[in-house]
Amino acid sequence: MPFITDDPNMLDDWLVVGPAPAPSASRTTRLLGETVRLSTGADGTPSCHLGDQPLAAQPRYGYLWVCPSGHPARPLFEFPEYAEPGRRLVDCGGIGVAVSGLRVIENFLDMAHFPFVHADYLGKVPHTEVAQYQVQVEPTTGEIWATDCRFWQPRASAAHDASGSEVLYKYRVMQPFSAMLYKSSFRAGELDAIGIFLQPVDDEHVIAHTLLACYDDDSTDAELIAFQHTIFGQDKPILENHAFKRMPLEGRAETPTRGDTSSVTYRRWLRERGMRFGVRAAA
Amino acid sequence: MNTPENTVRWHPVARSADLRPGANIVAGFAEGQELALWRAADGTAQAWENRCPHRSVRFTLGQVIDNRLACAYHGWQYEAGSGQCASIPAHPAMQAPRNVCAKTFGTAEAAGMLWVRLSPDALPVPDGLGNAVPAGWHFCRTLTVRVPAAMVRETMARHGLSADEASPAWRGPLDGVETAALVLDAQPLLSFIYLWTSAAPGSAEMKKLHAAARQLRTDIEARPQG
Amino acid sequence: MTTLKLYDYPLSGNCFKVRQMLAWLGVPYRTVPVDFFPGREHKSAAFLANVNPLGQLPVIDDDSFVLRDAQAILVYLASRYDTESRWYPADAKLRGEVAQWLATADEITRTASAARLHDALGYHHLDIEACRSGARAVFRVLNDHLAERAGDGLRWLASSPEATIADLACFPYVALAGEGGISLDEFPALRNWVWDFRHLPGFIGMSGIFPAGPA
Numbered sequence: 183m184p185f186i187t188d189d190p191n192m193l194d195d196w197l198v199v200g201p202a203p204a205p206s207a208s209r210t211t212r213l214l215g216e217t218v219r220l221s222t223g224a225d226g227t228p229s230c231h232l233g234d235q236p237l238a239a240q241p242r243y244g245y246l247w248v249c250p251s252g253h254p255a256r257p258l259f260e261f262p263e264y265a266e267p268g269r270r271l272v273d274c275g276g277i278g279v280a281v282s283g284l285r286v287i288e289n290f291l292d293m294a295h296f297p298f299v300h301a302d303y304l305g306k307v308p309h310t311e312v313a314q315y316q317v318q319v320e321p322t323t324g325e326i327w328a329t330d331c332r333f334w335q336p337r338a339s340a341a342h343d344a345s346g347s348e349v350l351y352k353y354r355v356m357q358p359f360s361a362m363l364y365k366s367s368f369r370a371g372e373l374d375a376i377g378i379f380l381q382p383v384d385d386e387h388v389i390a391h392t393l394l395a396c397y398d399d400d401s402t403d404a405e406l407i408a409f410q411h412t413i414f415g416q417d418k419p420i421l422e423n424h425a426f427k428r429m430p431l432e433g434r435a436e437t438p439t440r441g442d443t444s445s446v447t448y449r450r451w452l453r454e455r456g457m458r459f460g461v462r463a464a465a
Numbered sequence: 466m467n468t469p470e471n472t473v474r475w476h477p478v479a480r481s482a483d484l485r486p487g488a489n490i491v492a493g494f495a496e497g498q499e500l501a502l503w504r505a506a507d508g509t510a511q512a513w514e515n516r517c518p519h520r521s522v523r524f525t526l527g528q529v530i531d532n533r534l535a536c537a538y539h540g541w542q543y544e545a546g547s548g549q550c551a552s553i554p555a556h557p558a559m560q561a562p563r564n565v566c567a568k569t570f571g572t573a574e575a576a577g578m579l580w581v582r583l584s585p586d587a588l589p590v591p592d593g594l595g596n597a598v599p600a601g602w603h604f605c606r607t608l609t610v611r612v613p614a615a616m617v618r619e620t621m622a623r624h625g626l627s628a629d630e631a632s633p634a635w636r637g638p639l640d641g642v643e644t645a646a647l648v649l650d651a652q653p654l655l656s657f658i659y660l661w662t663s664a665a666p667g668s669a670e671m672k673k674l675h676a677a678a679r680q681l682r683t684d685i686e687a688r689p690q691g
Numbered sequence: 692m693t694t695l696k697l698y699d700y701p702l703s704g705n706c707f708k709v710r711q712m713l714a715w716l717g718v719p720y721r722t723v724p725v726d727f728f729p730g731r732e733h734k735s736a737a738f739l740a741n742v743n744p745l746g747q748l749p750v751i752d753d754d755s756f757v758l759r760d761a762q763a764i765l766v767y768l769a770s771r772y773d774t775e776s777r778w779y780p781a782d783a784k785l786r787g788e789v790a791q792w793l794a795t796a797d798e799i800t801r802t803a804s805a806a807r808l809h810d811a812l813g814y815h816h817l818d819i820e821a822c823r824s825g826a827r828a829v830f831r832v833l834n835d836h837l838a839e840r841a842g843d844g845l846r847w848l849a850s851s852p853e854a855t856i857a858d859l860a861c862f863p864y865v866a867l868a869g870e871g872g873i874s875l876d877e878f879p880a881l882r883n884w885v886w887d888f889r890h891l892p893g894f895i896g897m898s899g900i901f902p903a904g905p906a
Contacts, residue, residue, distance in 0.1 A: 278813060311557055408726075412898050413898075416899070422869060437564070437565050655877055
């Protein structure tokens with residue numbers, strides 16, 4: 183039996199494998215414990231193979247998405263900002279992280295760590311308070327949305343200067359391994375979108391692909407990527423130093439607090455889906 | 466030193482002088498248990514499970530603030546002694562919940578070393594710990610070897626060191642230099658050997674001992690495993 | 692007017708060495724961001740032709756004096772701007788020691804930094820096991836060196852009472868070793884040295900290495 187898991191949350195969903203190769207090129211990558219080959223024909227059609235076996239694949243948002251079982255339980259999520267004119271679309275590359283992807287998504291949804299892990303960038307002591315925000319599961323899509331999130335930030339993006347302001351955030355979880363955040367843009371009245379799409383290498387390793395869809399007429403790609411990598415690189419040692427890499431969904435080993443509403447909802451949402459991949463077995 | 470199965474072992478996890486009050490946090494290990502070792506500003510030594518109860522991030526990435534340990538992830542602070550959570554920066558006005566507590570282990574300081582036992586029971590500190598290193602001896606170094614502790618003891622016996630009934634130390638000369646060696650079972654394939662000696666720091670004897678220590682390590686690691 | 696330019700990438704430990712040296716020496720500079728990943732801009736024809744034919748970072752351009760190689764840049768900056776000669780002391784023996792450890796820094800880059808590039812940035816052509824075992828071998832040498840001198844009150848790689856560019860050159864990829872799957876558990880003296888270095892006044896850190904936190 184191929185693949186390291188039989189969890190339908192993974193096998194029956196669309197999983198990112200990174201950007202499709204250039205026409206007439208191919209490369210290999212790791213997915214659910216297997217090596218898969220990505221190729222793009224001369225006509226531009228991308229494909230993904232496990233050995234000789236073609237896998238169901240679709241190119242969306244600049245990446246190739248694969249459904250390992252060939253029987254997707256739902257279509258891939260919508261990302262309307264991707265097609266909006268005037269937005270910069272920047273693929274910030276796929277960075278390997280040695281932890282369960284569930285912990286990466288939970289970190290992405292969290293604001294309380296900003297003044298500690300991202301000191302002088304996304305937060306600063308003593309502005310540590312997390313004001314109450316709203317979290318709900320959207321009934322039609324089944325996605326999690328966190329709204330009315332706000333946090334004081336000294337320097338919120340490559341475009342902002344270092345004088346500090348309250349920044350508004352919205353978060354969205356589309357799949358167990360995909361999330362988006364929306365934050366106040368440099369362009370007044372707009373929200374920049376940052377998508378994080380995790381390629382599951384195995385239960386304890388992911389490749390984190392980050393895509394920016396933002397309004398910024400001044401920064402170069404190198405500057406935008408440098409900022410994203412600065413932030414992600416600060417999270418990396420935290421993510422890779424959880425005493426257990428897989429996320430516990432049961433038991434009392436980990437205790438949330440009030441500001442952890444997103445993470446409490448995310449863990450409950452995973453439990454209700456019967457999530458097993460990347461999950462720590464109950465003691 | 467062979468201890469019967471039902472005796473709780475005291476593990477020499479660090480040199481006392483390596484933990485500075487209100488300053489550093491040192492990663493410690495004992496029988497595969499990860500520890501965060503630190504000293505509160507008031508001087509009391511702490512040995513905690515290396516895991517914040519919030520999201521399980523290792524305490525060793527954090528920092529000591531006075532008599533508290535602060536986790537690197539969300540800045541939660543825990544009191545020395547009890548391990549009780551005292552502050553959650555995301556909610557400055559809220560009282561920290563009573564049930565959030567770091568897991569603490571019993572400690573003892575003797576013979577210049579910090580000792581930890583992994584049992585929750587309150588047990589007296591054996592007299593032998595204080596006798597582990599003769600008074601006035603100097604610290605040579607910590608040697609780490611990539612083998613189980615049993616293999617370390619086997620090789621030290623072969624080198625003419627002998628386990629002392631009254632204390633946990635292995636005693637004898639290494640290349641003619643008088644030594645007391647304390648063995649720590651850190652991880653299944655990692656052991657620490659704390660070497661103490663009558664030789665003075667900077668002396669020719671100490672230099673000889675450093676060379677002998679490296680040779681001992683080579684010999685220990687050369688032995689076939691299993 | 693700021694005349695020194697630094698071709699830089701935030702996640703590069705070698706670039707961090709130069710950023711930290713410039714901070715300690717109080718030398719102002721302008722950053723030229725290079726899209727090292729995913730863009731591989733440092734291997735582009737323009738970069739090879741105009742900045743560094745070896746296709747590596749960091750590079751500095753100090754009022755048209757262009758220099759590549761992190762260790763060479765540290766020697767230059769300390770020699771030119773360190774009025775107290777503490778970072779690159781003039782004494783012959785100390786200078787020899789520093790050069791010895793600058794060479795060791797290259798071995799650390801070849802092993803520990805390569806392992807991190809493999810695990811974090813997908814450099815799958817590298818022999819990861821050779822990188823990791825090579826890193827453990829050089830870390831053991833560093834650990835022995837530090838452990839054997841601690842008793843004599845020597846805390847740094849060279850025999851100076853203060854940290855030098857020898858320590859700065861060897862520091863980042865030791866501190867980031869975990870990102871390449873290399874554990875520092877078995878190197879207690881090296882871990883103490885990393886802590887001491889992070890707590891030097893004016894330490895700025897980089898993503899992956901926290902500066903000493905606020906009290």
